[in-house]
Amino acid sequence: MGGAERTARKRRQQQMGKQAVAKARSGTDPKRIGIIVAAVVAIAAVVVGGIVWTNASQNETEGQSIPTAQPIASDYPERREGLVVVTGNPQAPTTIDVYADFLCPVCRQFHEAYGRQIQQKVADGVLQVRTHMVPLLVNASDPPGYSLDAANAALLAADEGKFTAFHDSLYASQPEEGKRGYSKDQLIQLGRDLGITSQAFADGVRNGRFDRQLTAEMERISNDPSLHQDFGDGQRGFGTPTVVADGKIVDFRDQRWLDKLTAGSRG
Template sequence: MGHSQRVKRAKKASQAGSRAVNAARRSAGSGRAGIYAGLAVIVVLGVVVGLGVWASRGRTPTLAAVPPVRVSATYPVDVRDGVVVAGQPSAPTSVDAYEDFLCPICDAFESQHASTIQQALTAGRISVHYHMLNLLEDRSNPPGYSLQAANAGLCAAQAGVFPSYHASLYAKQPQEGGPGYTLDQLAALGHALGAGTSFESCTRSGTYDAQVKAQLSAAENNQTLLQQGPNGSSFGTPTVLVNGKLIPVLNPTGSAQFDQLISPANTP
């Protein structure tokens, strides 16, 4: 039974419950009749509450629309084999960032370093290869947000609005384990940022789904990208490389090192 049917049935039960309660009140007096009427009220209210809970269980929680964040980007952005490539091709320093739009640590990385990265991109000091992955695909409710968001990010790059789209999805990131943004909301964000008419069909059809999945498979099997954790070496997000060298941005030392490597003092 769908949610709308549940709600209609619960509404009818509520109306019937109200009528029964009013009737019981009218007939209630003192003594045994009053007691029976009171018991009838309790039973009816219990049924109504139970049906209300039953109806609510069919409801999927949703998030408010994604607030657009606009980034002024003067550097080129392209899509190559499922990777978003931002920055001048002649940039002397190359950064690879493996991210998942649902990953809270990726959000923390972006919050701390986004300004520095944008300055370096604008100055032509670096190029950034964004590998948007679906590592946490089963960690949203319902599952699938990571893949849909990664695909939408690639569609945004194709439509010329990736920097703003990327910033928007992190600025109001869904909580891991909760609902992600719907396809309608992902499409609406692109339109709000000025994406063309092809963006919505790209987002809804999962144009880049296969390439996103291929990027994740390649990353998980790349020994260079493995990081040491409590259960041994494994791949996770965020993973960041500068000129092919893994930078441990999850700790304060590595985070500071990253900023230094893309600063004017360390880039030709």
């Protein structure tokens, strides 16, 4: 395109622009223009604000310390047996198996509703609890993996004699499903805040000491028909939390389920 042609084109564009402005001024109410501009600005502000709020909400756990929880004191031991943590009197007349995921909102609700009752019965010597950490929601955090990281860290905390406090702390300050969980460094710091000082704990959290075993166990559990429940609409499978006593799944919707299981037990 030559210089003369460019100049002629520029003039045509300028003339068209002037005509458009004149038309707008002659046919549009200035107040309406002001309203439209104000509305556009308001919408822009809402969009920007929404983006900022969403990002903050998505990453609200970042840089936060996990508050420590104080469980009911018990004279009975807690110990890790493979991928299961056993707490309570080995001679307790009642034993329950609890399958739960640290990211599962219903598991948190279960803990809030029955955690203290369970701990009290453990302290009284009438109940033994076998806790199975299952990374069912490993892909439900952003980035994925918190469910597995938390389960691995809890097993390592059990080796340090701090399982119950670690477990309760994670549920008391549970991250929101679908958003950022706690990082490995945050899990390590929680351990330190609870008195875990060993390098083995920190190294085990960082390198995912039990990750492969937990992943394999999750697959085994999900395919175990004895742990499957009916979720309605013809859907049946494994879900968390699941409580088992004497080989049968417990319906904990009955608020007296624990008292019924331990009825007649002596402290």
